[in-house]
Amino acid sequence: MTGSDVRKWLAIGSGAGIEIGREDLNITVARVRPNGVRILGSLTINRFRDQPAAEWGAVYNNFLKKLGAGHLTATVLLPREDVIVRQVALPGVADRDIPSALRFQIDSLHPYSDADAVHDWARIGKTPNVLVGITRRDVLERYLALFNEAGVKVSSFTFPAAAMYSAVRLYADPKGGLLALSPRFEGEEEPAYEVYGESEQRPLFSARLDMPEQRARSLAASELRLDPQIEAIGLDAALPKPAAVPQGEDLGRIAIPYAAALSGAFPRRSLRLNLLPEAERAAGSRWMYVPTIALAAVMLVAVCAVAASGSYENRRYVDVLEQQIHQVEPQAKKAAALDRDISVMRNRAQTLDNFRLRSKQDMDALNEVTRVIAPPTWLNGLQLSRTQLSITGETDQSTRLLKALDSTTQFKRSEFTLPLARTQQGESFSIRAAREEAQP
Numbered sequence: 001m002t003g004s005d006v007r008k009w010l011a012i013g014s015g016a017g018i019e020i021g022r023e024d025l026n027i028t029v030a031r032v033r034p035n036g037v038r039i040l041g042s043l044t045i046n047r048f049r050d051q052p053a054a055e056w057g058a059v060y061n062n063f064l065k066k067l068g069a070g071h072l073t074a075t076v077l078l079p080r081e082d083v084i085v086r087q088v089a090l091p092g093v094a095d096r097d098i099p100s101a102l103r104f105q106i107d108s109l110h111p112y113s114d115a116d117a118v119h120d121w122a123r124i125g126k127t128p129n130v131l132v133g134i135t136r137r138d139v140l141e142r143y144l145a146l147f148n149e150a151g152v153k154v155s156s157f158t159f160p161a162a163a164m165y166s167a168v169r170l171y172a173d174p175k176g177g178l179l180a181l182s183p184r185f186e187g188e189e190e191p192a193y194e195v196y197g198e199s200e201q202r203p204l205f206s207a208r209l210d211m212p213e214q215r216a217r218s219l220a221a222s223e224l225r226l227d228p229q230i231e232a233i234g235l236d237a238a239l240p241k242p243a244a245v246p247q248g249e250d251l252g253r254i255a256i257p258y259a260a261a262l263s264g265a266f267p268r269r270s271l272r273l274n275l276l277p278e279a280e281r282a283a284g285s286r287w288m289y290v291p292t293i294a295l296a297a298v299m300l301v302a303v304c305a306v307a308a309s310g311s312y313e314n315r316r317y318v319d320v321l322e323q324q325i326h327q328v329e330p331q332a333k334k335a336a337a338l339d340r341d342i343s344v345m346r347n348r349a350q351t352l353d354n355f356r357l358r359s360k361q362d363m364d365a366l367n368e369v370t371r372v373i374a375p376p377t378w379l380n381g382l383q384l385s386r387t388q389l390s391i392t393g394e395t396d397q398s399t400r401l402l403k404a405l406d407s408t409t410q411f412k413r414s415e416f417t418l419p420l421a422r423t424q425q426g427e428s429f430s431i432r433a434a435r436e437e438a439q440p
Helices: 003-010 053-066 095-103 137-150 160-168 213-223 255-265 286-309 311-372 399-406
Strands: 013-020 025-033 036-045 074-077 083-089 117-123 129-136 154-158 178-184 192-198 205-209 378-384 388-395 411-416 427-435
Touching: 003 286, 013 255, 025 053, 025 255, 036 053, 036 255, 053 137, 074 137, 074 160, 074 255, 095 117, 095 129, 117 137, 129 137, 129 160, 137 154, 154 255, 160 192, 160 205, 160 255, 178 213, 192 213, 205 213, 311 378, 311 388, 311 399, 399 411, 399 427
Parallel strands: 013 074, 074 154
Antiparallel strands: 013 025, 025 036, 083 129, 117 129, 178 192, 192 205, 378 388, 388 427, 411 427
């Protein structure tokens, strides 16, 4: 039995998907079974923002009860303009370390402050890419309050990219590149296009493009690094084909809420990307999970039986690896010791070089003092340190010595440390100057 067969037999559940449009609420309810998907019904609540929440909430709950799905919680897709979606490449980072890795760069992914932003993430399949959704906290709280007022039980706030990626993989993973787009009319004179695609270079691409179809297809193919001549399919064709659809329903029109319903019906196979805090998530009836749990138990027994047959070979393989590690371990320790010895010798050589350079600098400083202090000036005291020069002596004109010292490359900020005193030969002086020592 292949992995796709197992996934198919475990696909049991029901879900209600709600897409928050610019003006309307688009709702689809679907039931998932191993033999296919049935769309139980769809509903559009026009201009819901202009109606009292309790009024359209009653319409929604009556719709669910009519379908025998009153126990279902809703998977709600936030409007695109309210969610920032980013893909972050984190190669080599384990899932348990992703939250820490994202904390270092989450501020660069959105323009909000830390207190105003809510985010969640999920790894895209087995790729190093992580899908991150970010929204403002006040937006999330506003929609949560609205749905609570309407009496709508919500288990997830997510967005179209995550729902489409999950729904496409309900029964099996797609093979090769995928490009799907469908027109969306929401009061505009010209349609916008909802685009979804996947490729080896970019595991997920989802956007709403307000442009002609040909240009939208070209732009999406370019983003996905696909052949510009690739044939695009409708969004409904990318999703699992339902075995039953309500009469007169256009699957292309409800493709996005249909994807949300599939994502909610089989959450274990969906991207676990939920912007709703756990404390606020509503739970549906647990009875729907009983068949899945029973099938999972049977599959677990089968998998354990298969794994036990290969456990002996795995142990032998581990033993061989450990033996080889023990064989090369002495050479590795010798190499590490040699690296340490090289580092010590390099530091000693650098210390000697610095000492020789300082001796040369001291001689250069003495030469500079000898050049500047020419007869008839003479010294009766000289002290030279790493940072300072101190001299005392007699000369015919002491003030010119300050300018002469400051004009050199060795000394700066020269000053008298004692008042000048008259002598028979001229003036006695005591000067201190800061030393400009060259760095080794």
